[in-house]
Amino acid sequence: AQKITQTQPGMFVQEKEAVTLDCTYDTSDQSYGLFWYKQPSSGEMIFLIYQGSYDEQNATEGRYSLNFQKARKSANLVISASQLGDSAMYFCAMREVYQTGANNLFFGTGTRLTVIP
């Protein structure tokens, strides 16, 4: 079963507008972490924002905020005041612990965001 689901393969947003990228997750753990990464066309993976499962406040980093709804198991990324440089692939990921005690980040399939001038 998919641990991370991103249902929007592609999104368009007008420059200077806000956009929400959806992410739902599946885990039975009480302790987990949620991450968002950006992958521009150049290919590198850039960390954007992190939310811990016990964090009561939604995480914010500059123009990025994470709308964390624990009961609904969703961790949507909100980008305010979109810029042309925000055009990229965005990945949601969840940290989970293997039975062996190891850790892994499980990634969703990504959402391609295009900012329109």
Add this chain to the structure above:
Amino acid sequence: NAGVTQTPKFQVLKTGQSMTLQCAQDMNHNSMYWYRQDPGMGLRLIYYSASEGTTDKGEVPNGYNVSRLNKREFSLRLESAAPSQTSVYFCASSKDRLGSGANVLTFGAGSRLTVL
């Protein structure tokens, strides 16, 4: 301040050939990882090394071997390449195991491998 450096950036192999992807980090991180990225599938963990001297399998380890040469370097080897291993490979590192807190993965720029 290089971060995570991967080589080579591009490689074309024939089926059955072997090759090694090299990765080095200069951030004094303890944990290192190899992921592969395939279209429509996100990133999947191949192998990781929680600390120097240890390695463990991830989600998709078949056909790969790894070596944690020292704290800085973590290599990924394809002994007999197959077309199914055509992918973009990412090395990553983190200060510690991905335990509590925002122990963030820092990624290399990626290596595009094509197996004919």
